[in-house]
Amino acid sequence: MRRTVYAMARYQDCQAAIDFLTSAFGFRVHEVSKNDDGAIKHAELFVDDDLIMIGPGRPGGPGVYIAVDDADAHHDRARAAGAQITMALVDQSYGSREYACEDPEGNTWYFGTYRP
Template sequence: MTSEIRRTFYPLIRSADPGRTMAWLESAFGFTEVAAHKDDSGTIVHAEMRFDTGLLMLGRADTPPASVYVAVDDPDAHHDRAKAAGAEITSPLVDQDYGSRDYAARDLDGNTWYFGTYRP
């Protein structure tokens, strides 16, 4: 019987050249590519890499530097709780084209937190 790991937290790092960073993470640390999503010009805008049981998300450098993605089962309730507590919602609840429903908020120190149903 195989047990699937239910991940919740996904660190999100930024890179000026995600393709180069992915190649380096593979060469230097042994990460393996899970997914690489590109825009119309072929530039990687979001990628996922695995190391053992962990998963790292990688984005472009033109977005906030410190961030974490957290998978939640009920993003609407989570959003409402955060908003009621005074969280600064930086991206409203939205249904993404890849199937996730998510939102983003900024914490007291300016870090960005993404919450959604997507579990890579």
Template sequence: MRTVYPLVRYRDAGKAVDWLVRAFGFEVHELVNAPDGGVRHGELVVGTGMIMTGTGEPGGPGIYVVVDDPDAHHARAVAAGAEITAELSDKDSRPYFVL
């Protein structure tokens, strides 16, 4: 099971997904469109790796982390000065947080 996923935002994530598939051989694992036509959430795989993406303003790198004790990891990250961009929640019965 993967435990760390880079998050990449693009102004036009649909075009970026198409390009990543053509240029680097990524395969679309999941693609959820937003009502405005953008990409709400995308998961692309290549080899054993996966990135997640969506439409939005490009910014610094984001990291999606799957852990057994998210409360402890969250507290540690906050204490170290991390900017938490999405609060703790459970997805697919796996606790996670996003830095």
């Protein structure tokens, strides 16, 4: 598969972000690059067969939507791992069941069953 568009999130503490994203959302580490001081300068995480990138910087921005098979189970896992739920699970008129949350550094993540 040749990808063209990649989601990107910025973190002040990239290692803590990787720990959270793998624990809360089930992402899998693909690659981590560090600078000479050992700080993470770039990382890639798998979400099913898709890829997101994270790097150092100021958190925030519009957020990322990720399709999941079971929004309820995903929501419960994220909440248990400490995600701040910003939009409760909801059934949308277009057929998706979804929720939104923030990670510990304030990046917004949307998860739902809608697959465009």
